[in-house]
Amino acid sequence: MSITALGSSAPGSTGARRGPVPGPPAPAPASSTTAATLLLNATYEPLCVVSSRRAIVLVLAAKAEAVDVTDDEVHAERVTVAVPVVVRLTRYVRVPYPVQVPLSRRAVFTRDGSTCVYCGGSATSIDHVVPRSRGGTHTWDNVVAACRRCNHTKADRSLAEMGWSLPHPPGAPSGAAWRLLGHRTVDPRWHEWLGMPDSVSA
Numbered sequence: 543m544s545i546t547a548l549g550s551s552a553p554g555s556t557g558a559r560r561g562p563v564p565g566p567p568a569p570a571p572a573s574s575t576t577a578a579t580l581l582l583n584a585t586y587e588p589l590c591v592v593s594s595r596r597a598i599v600l601v602l603a604a605k606a607e608a609v610d611v612t613d614d615e616v617h618a619e620r621v622t623v624a625v626p627v628v629v630r631l632t633r634y635v636r637v638p639y640p641v642q643v644p645l646s647r648r649a650v651f652t653r654d655g656s657t658c659v660y661c662g663g664s665a666t667s668i669d670h671v672v673p674r675s676r677g678g679t680h681t682w683d684n685v686v687a688a689c690r691r692c693n694h695t696k697a698d699r700s701l702a703e704m705g706w707s708l709p710h711p712p713g714a715p716s717g718a719a720w721r722l723l724g725h726r727t728v729d730p731r732w733h734e735w736l737g738m739p740d741s742v743s744a
């Protein structure tokens with residue numbers, strides 16, 4: 543999608559309009575499904591997820607423009623604003639990203655498809671491939687999703703001792719979508735901006 547096509551989303555065309563009734567300065571979206579907004583850089587690169595309230599403040603301050611909005615509206619500062627699903631910063635911000643995606647239980651489960659890497663069953667725990675008691679590190683290349691049974695069976699032994707193997711070497715994930723995994727849910731309407739297939743959030 544070209545910048546030109548998206549550039550038509552000027553602030554005046556994105557839902558902000560004059561309303562007859564002055565409202566409270568702090569808008570509060572009523573629907574919990576619209577409580578989060580994907581924030582894009584001026585380059586349309588996904589940056590992070592912010593509260594819809596924060597996104598509306600950015601739009602009202604002309605620091606961001608709505609790219610996609612919901613049917614919900616909030617009254618704020620004498621204007622009625624459509625609650626945004628996706629907003630884009632009007633000015634580019636340079637953001638230093640962590641070199642690696644933070645390691646978390648949730649992120650490991652997502653990387654491994656919530657499947658035990660040893661038996662293919664449903665993963666319920668995190669296993670250190672080289673046990674921590676034997677110097678294994680808590681790093682992306684040494685943690686995998688595992689079912690409780692495999693984890694318990696393996697205990698403090700190495701894969702060689704067990705005669706087990708991994709389908710592929712574990713590693714740190716990368717990509718825009720991973721920066722947002724810390725958020726509890728990924729709105730399907732964000733997918734096109736995240737380069738995610740619809741199945742990822744399931």
Ligand SMILES: [Zn+2]
Pocket residue numbers: 658659660661662663688689690691692693
């Ligand atoms: Zn297993």
